[in-house]
Amino acid sequence: MNTLKIAIQKSGRLHDESIQILKDCGISVYNGNDQLKVTASNFPLEVYYLRNSDIPQYLIDGVVDIAIVGDNLLVEKGQNIQIAEKLGFSKCKVSVAVPKIFDYNTIQDLNGLRIATSYPKTVLDFFNSKGITVDIHQISGSVEIAPNIGLSDAIVDIVSSGSTLFKNGLKEVEVILQSEAVLAVSPQISEEAKALLNKLQFRIQSVLRSRKSKYILMNVPNHKINNISNILPVLKSPTVMPLAEKGWSSVHSVIEEDTFWEVIDQLKEAGAEGILICPIEKMVL
Ligand SMILES: Nc1ncnc2c1ncn2[C@@H]1O[C@H](COP(=O)(O)OP(=O)(O)OP(=O)(O)O)[C@@H](O)[C@H]1O
Ligand SMILES: O=P(O)(O)OC[C@H]1O[C@H](OP(=O)(O)OP(=O)(O)O)[C@H](O)[C@@H]1O
Numbered sequence: 705m706n707t708l709k710i711a712i713q714k715s716g717r718l719h720d721e722s723i724q725i726l727k728d729c730g731i732s733v734y735n736g737n738d739q740l741k742v743t744a745s746n747f748p749l750e751v752y753y754l755r756n757s758d759i760p761q762y763l764i765d766g767v768v769d770i771a772i773v774g775d776n777l778l779v780e781k782g783q784n785i786q787i788a789e790k791l792g793f794s795k796c797k798v799s800v801a802v803p804k805i806f807d808y809n810t811i812q813d814l815n816g817l818r819i820a821t822s823y824p825k826t827v828l829d830f831f832n833s834k835g836i837t838v839d840i841h842q843i844s845g846s847v848e849i850a851p852n853i854g855l856s857d858a859i860v861d862i863v864s865s866g867s868t869l870f871k872n873g874l875k876e877v878e879v880i881l882q883s884e885a886v887l888a889v890s891p892q893i894s895e896e897a898k899a900l901l902n903k904l905q906f907r908i909q910s911v912l913r914s915r916k917s918k919y920i921l922m923n924v925p926n927h928k929i930n931n932i933s934n935i936l937p938v939l940k941s942p943t944v945m946p947l948a949e950k951g952w953s954s955v956h957s958v959i960e961e962d963t964f965w966e967v968i969d970q971l972k973e974a975g976a977e978g979i980l981i982c983p984i985e986k987m988v989l
């Protein structure tokens with residue numbers, strides 16, 4: 705039987721949310737503490753638990769059909785790898801940082817300096833594009849310590865909250881790229897596997913949509929329904945149902961997480977009462 709092969713990080717930043725998104729798609733897989741290859745019971749999916757940094761090569765070689773990886777890793781190692789879907793978690797930046805006492809004004813200040821990083825290609829491409837020469841020192845982890853131990857003058861590494869930089873006396877001076885977890889596709893994927901990928905992607909899109917949206921219900925005097933409807937950025941038009949109390953209706957709709965509080969304030973001002981907000985399990989368009 706046809707199966708779709710997916711690579712997922714064995715352990716680390718991406719592991720839990722990768723398993724969770726499959727779960728939300730109705731696909732249950734064993735979480736791989738001791739098994740490196742597992743088969744889902746209710747979808748033709750084989751899961752390979754791998755080191756994150758090895759995943760782009762497995763995609764290039766066609767050992768797996770798809771993978772969940774950080775976009776930043778594809779920039780570093782993933783020539784020819786297409787992104788099917790941005791997944792909205794593990795958001796971070798890849799940035800240049802220097803010691804706090806470094807008198808940094810422009811990127812030219814880094815010319816000729818030593819940069820420690822785990823992402824040499826990303827760094828080289830970035831500085832080449834700016835016409836600046838740097839001396840790259842490739843290390844595989846704990847990059848933020850490099851300036852303190854005299855290994856480098858600056859670093860390029862992942863920044864999220866900025867607390868690792870802060871704790872190591874560094875400051876961010878340039879953002880090279882923004883990253884998040886993505887569903888990446890092997891250039892060698894077969895037509896059969898592609899058909900399964902389409903099925904999986906359809907489910908993932910429903911899950912992502914529902915994560916971004918809330919179901920909203922409110923009571924509205926009938927003469928204010930038009931005003932309220934105009935505020936609601938609905939999928940189609942809102943559902944309106946009469947309440948037992950004469951002259952009032954219950955209005956139902958869907959709103960986006962991002963605009964949520966603004967919309968609620970406007971609805972209250974326009975006369976909505978008893979507003980209820982509920983999570984959405986799946987959203988199929
Ligand atoms: N602090 C962070 N906040 C948000 N996302 C992050 C953070 N650190 C890393 N990431 C993202 O998660 C991915 C995996 O990072 P993680 O540190 O778990 O693995 P790794 O050390 O790169 O790889 P390996 O599995 O090979 O040991 C990174 O490629 C990046 O996209
Ligand atoms: O801006 P922050 O929120 O502090 O996050 C950034 C840190 O997170 C990552 O390391 P991680 O914790 O994954 O450790 P690792 O070096 O073992 O991969 C990254 O390499 C940075 O060091």
Ligand SMILES: [Mg+2]
Pocket residue numbers: 717
């Ligand atoms: Mg890490």
